Amino acid sequence: MSDKRRGRAGERPVRPPTEPGVALHLALVLLVAASGAVETISFIALKHVFAGVMTSNLALLGMAIGRGQETGVTAAVLALTGFALGAGVTARLTRRSVETGTRWPPPVMFCLAGEAVVLAVGAVTWAALHGTPGQTARDALQFGAAATMGVQSAAMVAAGRAASPTTYLTGTLATFIVRGVGAGRANRWVPAQLGALMVGAGTSMLLLRKAPEWAGVLPVVLVVAAMLTAVAPVIRMRRRSGGS
Incomplete structure (x- = not known):
C-alpha cells in the first residue's frame, strides 16, 4: 500500500470531508439568486403570484376567494399545482439517492438539469413573445416557473446535509438569528444567500x-452556473485520481 493511502509514519490518517465544501456553498448561493430571478418574473410579469413561496400563495388564494376574484384563484392554483408536480416528480426520481454530505448525488444533478431545460424553454417562449405573453401563455409560463421551483426545492431536500433551502429563506433567516444571536454558531453563508x-x-x-x-x-x-460549480470539485478529483 502506498504512503498516499495509509499516510506517512507518525502522521494522522487523512479523513474524508463530511461537510459541504466551498464549491457547494457557492452553488447554493447561485441557486438562491436563480430563485430570486424567477420570483420576480413570476410576480411582476406573469400572474402576481410566487413561483416558489407556497405559503404566500396559499394566503393569496384565500384572499382571492374572499374577494371573489377568479383570476387570482386561477393564478394561485396554477402555481400551487405546478410546484407540487415539480416537487413530486423530483421526489420520485431522487428517492434512492444516497446522501453524502459533501456532494449532490447524480439524481439531484439530473433533476437540476431538468429544471434548467424547463427554464430554457420558458426563456425561449418569453423571448419569442417579446416579453409580453398573452393570457394562455402567461398561464403556461406560470405553471412552468412554479414547477421549476418545486424541482429545485425537492432536489435540495434530497441532497440532505449537502444543501439547504434555496427558494424560501424565512426559516433560514430565523435559524441564522437563533443560532447566531442565541448560540453564537451563525452560518456565515446565510448572509451571502x-x-x-x-x-x-x-x-x-x-x-x-x-x-x-x-x-x-x-x-x-x-442554474447552469450552480450545477457547474457543484460538480467542479468532483471532476478535479477524478482527474487527479486518473493521473496518479
Whole structure:
C-alpha cells in the first residue's frame, strides 16, 4: 500500500470531508439568486403570484376567494399545482439517492438539469413573445416557473446535509438569528444567500425594465452556473485520481 493511502509514519490518517465544501456553498448561493430571478418574473410579469413561496400563495388564494376574484384563484392554483408536480416528480426520481454530505448525488444533478431545460424553454417562449405573453401563455409560463421551483426545492431536500433551502429563506433567516444571536454558531453563508436573493431579484427586475425579452435567460444561466460549480470539485478529483 502506498504512503498516499495509509499516510506517512507518525502522521494522522487523512479523513474524508463530511461537510459541504466551498464549491457547494457557492452553488447554493447561485441557486438562491436563480430563485430570486424567477420570483420576480413570476410576480411582476406573469400572474402576481410566487413561483416558489407556497405559503404566500396559499394566503393569496384565500384572499382571492374572499374577494371573489377568479383570476387570482386561477393564478394561485396554477402555481400551487405546478410546484407540487415539480416537487413530486423530483421526489420520485431522487428517492434512492444516497446522501453524502459533501456532494449532490447524480439524481439531484439530473433533476437540476431538468429544471434548467424547463427554464430554457420558458426563456425561449418569453423571448419569442417579446416579453409580453398573452393570457394562455402567461398561464403556461406560470405553471412552468412554479414547477421549476418545486424541482429545485425537492432536489435540495434530497441532497440532505449537502444543501439547504434555496427558494424560501424565512426559516433560514430565523435559524441564522437563533443560532447566531442565541448560540453564537451563525452560518456565515446565510448572509451571502440572502444577498443573492436580492441581487437575483434586482437584476431580473432591471432586465424586465430595460430588455424584457431577455429576462428569462438569467435564471437559466444561474442554474447552469450552480450545477457547474457543484460538480467542479468532483471532476478535479477524478482527474487527479486518473493521473496518479
